[in-house]
Amino acid sequence: MNKKWQTIEEKLKKFPYYTKQNLSLVLEKDNFSLDYWIKKLIRQDILIPVKKGVYVSFYYLDKIKEEGFLNLYLQKLANFLRQPSYISLETALSSYGLIPEESFNITSITLKSTRVYKNKLAIFFYRNIKKELFLGFNKENLNLPIQRATKAKALFDYLYLKKFNNIKEIEYFLKEKGRINWFIFDKRDKKEFDQYVKISQSKKMILISKIISLIIKNG
Numbered sequence: 001m002n003k004k005w006q007t008i009e010e011k012l013k014k015f016p017y018y019t020k021q022n023l024s025l026v027l028e029k030d031n032f033s034l035d036y037w038i039k040k041l042i043r044q045d046i047l048i049p050v051k052k053g054v055y056v057s058f059y060y061l062d063k064i065k066e067e068g069f070l071n072l073y074l075q076k077l078a079n080f081l082r083q084p085s086y087i088s089l090e091t092a093l094s095s096y097g098l099i100p101e102e103s104f105n106i107t108s109i110t111l112k113s114t115r116v117y118k119n120k121l122a123i124f125f126y127r128n129i130k131k132e133l134f135l136g137f138n139k140e141n142l143n144l145p146i147q148r149a150t151k152a153k154a155l156f157d158y159l160y161l162k163k164f165n166n167i168k169e170i171e172y173f174l175k176e177k178g179r180i181n182w183f184i185f186d187k188r189d190k191k192e193f194d195q196y197v198k199i200s201q202s203k204k205m206i207l208i209s210k211i212i213s214l215i216i217k218n219g
Contacts, residue, residue: 012046012057016064016073016144017080020053050119051081061121069144074122076144078106081117082126085110086137086147089127089161092154097184109134109149109157127161132199136192151185152192159208160200167207174211182215190216 011026012018020038024030029037038055041047047055056077064073075087089107093099110126111134117124136153140146149157164170174180190212197205 009059013059013063016056016060016076017050018047018055018057023047023055048120050077050121051117054081056121072144072146074106075146075148077121078108078124079147081124082108082110082112082115084134085112085126086149088137088149088154088157089125090158092149092151093158095148096151096154098151098155098181100179100181109137127157129157129161133157133160133196136196150189150192152189153196155180155185155189156193156196156200156205160196160202160205164204170204170208171211174208174215182212185212185216187216 008026015022018026020034023038024034027034027037038047042049042055046058048058048061049055061070061073064070075091078087079085085108087106088109090099090101090103090105091107094101094103105123105125107125107127109129111131112126112128114128115126136156137147137149140148148154162173164173193212194209197209
């Protein structure tokens, strides 16, 4: 391996994702020459395209896997792929233990239109929500800073965007079918949840809030 490629490899280990502009600087190429090298590195599995014009380096990904941060990294990548957005719904609920199932897809809320990105790393789902409800998330100071919904907001988003046909269906989902671990959802979470219900002015969410209160009260 020559010194120039060693330098390129070191650069490709540094950042969580690359645009064509970044790669132009790393590879010291432009125009048709840059396109040629990007295609070549994709064929060699050194670059992984995650959406048009955005790439992940195998070297960075390998480093993240060794450090045990792959899941967090994918959530950080989700924040970047569609902006503004924050991790919510099944991914956040699973991370908090509110639902027992592990979420293999990365689910997010965005102000932009609903979108899905499928690539070799994961499937990234984005659901749209109105501007007034684009809140209730924190930038967590982890090894990889991520914008993620609070426990209460993740549950609110999940139920707000879920379609129900009638009251019985809502009750059955909240009490049984949804397999929600209510013992993890405390009074402080419920108080925060109700703030979002009030902002939403949704009759469905007002009803859901009342049912949740009864579930928590009855243990």
